[in-house]
Amino acid sequence: MTELTRKRPEFRNINAFTDLTTYRLPPAGWVSILHRASGALMFVLLPLIxxxxxxSVSSELSFDRFTAAFAVGLGFVPGWLFKLVVLSIIWAYLHHLIAGIRHLYMDASHAVSKEFGKSSAIVTLVLSIGLTVVLGAKLFGLY
Structure with a gap:
């Protein structure tokens, strides 16, 4: 049997442990799922935001409390964990923004080819992760 005539597998009852682990999601699929996840993460963390x-803007005293939360922590939450939560908010915002611009551009220009979808998804992932790394380095005091 050649590659073109081979019968594709047919899944009727998908087992999440055996079937989903072998499924390869394309970059556009990852961006779409992460776009939803980043929106949900920002919504859940909105009270913290x-x-x-x-x-940070109320008064000088409250700003000192704000900076102390990053340095030594807040209550039982250590400063490094607080920074990780803020880093996740930074990633969620950047990814949601860049993926949203990608979606709006694709809707406005009708650029929905498979090649453009893949390349724009890769650009979205690289930009959001790259900017998160740069801002995370600043957040953790590396520069």
Whole structure:
């Protein structure tokens, strides 16, 4: 049997442990799923985002408390864990923004070819992860 005439597998009852681990999702699929996940993450962490903004702009005393949360922590949450949560917010915002611009561009220009979808998805992933690494280095005091 040649490659073209080979019968493709037919899944009727998908087992999440055996079938989904062998499925290869294309880059556009990963970007789409991560776009939804980043939106959900920002929604869930919205109270923290509002608190961060309010604490940083209310007064000098509250700004000192804001910077102390990153340095030594807040309550039982250590500073490094607080920074990781903020880093996840940074990634969620950047990925959601870049993927959203990608989706809007594809909707406006009707550029929905398979090649463009793959290349724009890779650019989206590289940009969002790259910018997150740069801002994460700044957040953790590497420069």
């Amino acid at each position: 509002v608190w961060l903004f309010d604490t």
